[in-house]
Amino acid sequence: MLSARTTVAFPRIATFLPAILESLAAHDMPVTAREDTFVAVCPFGEALLTPGRESLAIQIRAASGPELNRVRHAVTGLVGFVAKSEALRIVWAGDAVGPTFPPDLRILTVRDVQAITPRMRRVIFEGQDLARFDTRAQIHTRLLFQPEDAVTPEWPMLDDAGLIVWPGGVQRLGSRVYTIRRVEPANGLLWIDFFDHGGNGPGARWLRRAVPGDVVGALGPAAHGPKPARRILLVGDETGLPGIARILEDAPDDMEGLALVIVADESERQLFRMPKGVEIQWLLRTSPAVNGAQTPLCAAVRALDWSIGHEDLFVWVGCEFHDFRAIRHFLRDETKLPASRIVAFSHWRRGMSEEDIIAIGGDAVAA
Known part of the structure; x- marks a missing residue:
C-alpha cells in the first residue's frame, strides 16, 4: 500500500469544507465521517481529510502508483477548484512514483455517427473494459480530443504533485465533460x-x-446520477436531455413522474422509452416566461402543484447555469425539498467556456 500526505494552510476551511465533501462525493468518492476525519473512498484508493482550525490535513492511500496518482490528482483538483479564491498551496509528501497514465483512462474508437435531431448527434464508440462506466450513480465522462493534425495519439499522465503532464509539455488535447447516454460493457459499446x-x-x-x-480518451465516470425514488421530476435543456433520456430508459416500470425539457423548436424533440407513469412536456425556447420567472423552464417548474406531498419525490436538474441557479433556489428555499432529494447542476454557462469556469473556480458554478 502506497501513501502520501499534505497539510494545507486553509484559514477558511469551515466555509469551504461542505462544498469540498459534496464535490468529492459527486466525483465517485463517497464520503463518510469517522470522528474528526472524513473518509472519501473511490475505486482507486481512499483519502482521509481532517480539518483543523485553519488547516486541512489530507492523507491518501492506494495499492499502486497509478492509483495513488489518480487519487492525488482528484483531491488536488477538486479542493483547488472549490477553493480557487483561497489560492491554496498543496504540496504532497510521501511515496513518489513519477508520471503515470490515469488508471481510468479508456481509449474509445468511433464506430458510428448518427443524426438524432438537426442539432443532436449520437456517436457510438467501441472500447475495452468499459464495465466501470456501467453505473447509474455516476453518468458523466470527460472526453479527451486529439489535435486535428495528430498522427499518433498521445495521452496525458498524472504526476506526484497531483497535476496533469501533457504530451510534449503543452496542452494540445481539448477536453469536455459529457453525459454517457448508454453503455453496453458486454458489447464494448458506449454512446x-x-x-x-x-x-x-x-x-x-x-x-x-x-x-x-x-x-478519443475517456476518463471517469463521475457525477450527477439519479437517486432511488418512487416519483421523479426531471428538468433540463438540450444538454440535460441525454441524462433525462438515460434516467427514464433505466427507470423501473412502476416509476411515476414528469420530465420538463426545453428545446429550440419542434424538430429537437426526441422519442425514447420511458415508464408509462411518466409524462414528458416539451417546452420551446420561444415561449414567453410566466409568473415572473426568468425563462420558460423556470416558469414550468414553479407552475407545478407543489402542495402535493413530496416525501417520495426526487428531482434531477441539468441545464444552463442561470436556469440551474434559479430552479435550485426555488426547490430548496421555497418548496423546502431536502437537499438529499435534489441533484442539480449546470452543464454550461452562457458567455463562458469551460476554461473560463476553471480559471474562476467554484464561484463560477455556485448557486
Missing part, C-alpha cells in the same frame, strides 16, 4: 449524444469532423 450548439470549443470542432475510426 454519447452531442448537442451541437454552434460554438467553437474542442468538442464541437471534433464532432463536426468525426468519422468512424477516430479515437
Whole structure:
C-alpha cells in the first residue's frame, strides 16, 4: 500500500469544507465521517481529510502508483477548484512514483455517427473494459480530443504533485465533460449524444469532423446520477436531455413522474422509452416566461402543484447555469425539498467556456 500526505494552510476551511465533501462525493468518492476525519473512498484508493482550525490535513492511500496518482490528482483538483479564491498551496509528501497514465483512462474508437435531431448527434464508440462506466450513480465522462493534425495519439499522465503532464509539455488535447447516454460493457459499446450548439470549443470542432475510426480518451465516470425514488421530476435543456433520456430508459416500470425539457423548436424533440407513469412536456425556447420567472423552464417548474406531498419525490436538474441557479433556489428555499432529494447542476454557462469556469473556480458554478 502506497501513501502520501499534505497539510494545507486553509484559514477558511469551515466555509469551504461542505462544498469540498459534496464535490468529492459527486466525483465517485463517497464520503463518510469517522470522528474528526472524513473518509472519501473511490475505486482507486481512499483519502482521509481532517480539518483543523485553519488547516486541512489530507492523507491518501492506494495499492499502486497509478492509483495513488489518480487519487492525488482528484483531491488536488477538486479542493483547488472549490477553493480557487483561497489560492491554496498543496504540496504532497510521501511515496513518489513519477508520471503515470490515469488508471481510468479508456481509449474509445468511433464506430458510428448518427443524426438524432438537426442539432443532436449520437456517436457510438467501441472500447475495452468499459464495465466501470456501467453505473447509474455516476453518468458523466470527460472526453479527451486529439489535435486535428495528430498522427499518433498521445495521452496525458498524472504526476506526484497531483497535476496533469501533457504530451510534449503543452496542452494540445481539448477536453469536455459529457453525459454517457448508454453503455453496453458486454458489447464494448458506449454512446454519447452531442448537442451541437454552434460554438467553437474542442468538442464541437471534433464532432463536426468525426468519422468512424477516430479515437478519443475517456476518463471517469463521475457525477450527477439519479437517486432511488418512487416519483421523479426531471428538468433540463438540450444538454440535460441525454441524462433525462438515460434516467427514464433505466427507470423501473412502476416509476411515476414528469420530465420538463426545453428545446429550440419542434424538430429537437426526441422519442425514447420511458415508464408509462411518466409524462414528458416539451417546452420551446420561444415561449414567453410566466409568473415572473426568468425563462420558460423556470416558469414550468414553479407552475407545478407543489402542495402535493413530496416525501417520495426526487428531482434531477441539468441545464444552463442561470436556469440551474434559479430552479435550485426555488426547490430548496421555497418548496423546502431536502437537499438529499435534489441533484442539480449546470452543464454550461452562457458567455463562458469551460476554461473560463476553471480559471474562476467554484464561484463560477455556485448557486
